Amino acid sequence: MRERLLAAEQVVGFVWRDGALHVLDQGRLPAEQIWHACHSLSAVSGLLARGAVQGASATTLCSAYALLLGARQRADEGGDWQAGLQTDAHLLVNAGLPPRDADWLLQQMHQRLARARPDAEPLAILEDEAHGIHQRDREANLAMAQLGVELIRSFQGNSQNLLSIGCAGAMACGGFGTALAVIRGAHLEGLLERCYLGESRPLLQGAKQAAWELVEEGIAVGVSTDAALAHVMKVRGVTWAIVGAERIAANGDVLGVIGTYQLSVAAMHHGVRLMVVAPSALIDLQAESGEACFHELGHAPLGYSQSERVAGVDEIEPQFDVTPADLVDFLVTEKGIIERPDVAKLAQLLSRKHLH
Incomplete structure (x- = not known):
């Protein structure tokens, strides 16, 4: 592949x-x-x-x-x-x-x-x-794509619907991407029917960058509001939610684009497996947990003009959120796959010198 x-x-x-x-x-x-x-x-x-x-x-x-x-x-x-x-x-x-x-x-x-x-x-x-x-980043992306596709095939070998949020794609990396590399690979292997993307507000990376990337490569894409992703899971037969990460704590908590947390909660309810795809370099063993250590939630103003805003209302504008490790079914890195990541599994993964 x-x-x-x-x-x-x-x-x-x-x-x-x-x-x-x-x-x-x-x-x-x-x-x-x-x-x-x-x-x-x-x-x-x-x-x-x-x-x-x-x-x-x-x-x-x-x-x-x-x-x-x-x-x-x-x-x-x-x-x-x-x-x-x-x-x-x-x-x-x-x-x-x-x-x-x-x-x-x-x-x-x-x-x-x-x-x-x-x-x-x-x-x-x-x-x-x-x-x-x-070049090492590109090779890592290719390795993650291969592992992620093998994981999808191992659970259900026929064509299926996948879902993502944000843009963990080629433009966000040295080439191919992380989450979107897996989706690209699934498409090439005949495992993808359609990829559904959340708009990824407030920056709209899903509706703009991710959708553009996938369409450029001939992949069938559907874009919905982030608030509709749970509904999409329910009615469109989604099998996997595949997302990227900004950082990963020692216990497996994931700092991701805003909306990843609510996506993971909806995925668990609907029996949709959550796959986090990220290079091992993003695992921070010095960060005991995401909730305790990931305070860099960024700032991304809501997409309203001044005339459309209600005066006197506090605006909550995080760019990232933290997904607890117990909502992550699989973590895919260039060094291998971890099911239900935790402290011991992540430490063992980082001790590996080569892909297993």
Whole structure:
């Protein structure tokens, strides 16, 4: 299936070409497909700040290339580019890169430079490392797609209806996606009749990015309001709800796009299995539980104009929510599958060096 996914790939959110990072502006979809050629760190950080890049993995990967662009610019100007990496990482954090991801990127860059031969060109090493981080993300996506499809087939081998929320797709990653990669794979394997998507309010990632991605690849899609997803489960014979994640706590709690929690509650009631698809790097063993540690619920204003709002009403605007581990049927990572994730199972998963 890996080869079939590679051959069918139609959608990417960014590409490194001719010494520049070319980024598809997700905020303009689906009406316009606008690509921006970024030749500097400031150009990339500007796109991050205004939401042209969405998704945790995509933000990190674009930031890796941005660090390279910043180092090149400092070197061309005769500056200390190695000392500037920390400054540039701080600029990317201000634009939306999570601090823990910025620290990880810097660690990867410094470790790669430390391993390089004395005669190696340092900026070429940084470029190679950015490519490597990007390629490893793509390979992880392919592995998760394979495992997720095998899981779907093992429970019901015929064509079925799947459901998702948010946009855990190719544009949110280095390619293929997490949850949407499984849905793409199910389509290629003849296991998908239709994919139902919630609009994913208030940012509408489902109705805009996810729906556009899947339609571009010839997949049958139905979009509903988030409030109608329980009804869709009941009347459309949905077998799986497949979602991505922003972070996963040590006990298996999942920080996801807003609406994931209520989706998981409805799924349990209707006998729909919930599959969370996420790279193992998102598992944070330092976070004891999501309820105790995931306070970064973001801020996404409700989609009403000022004239449509009722004065004197408090607006509740979280961008993310926490789904308790006991609502998760399966967690799919590039290292393997966990049924009913808990502390011991997640710790064991992270100890694996290779896919099982």
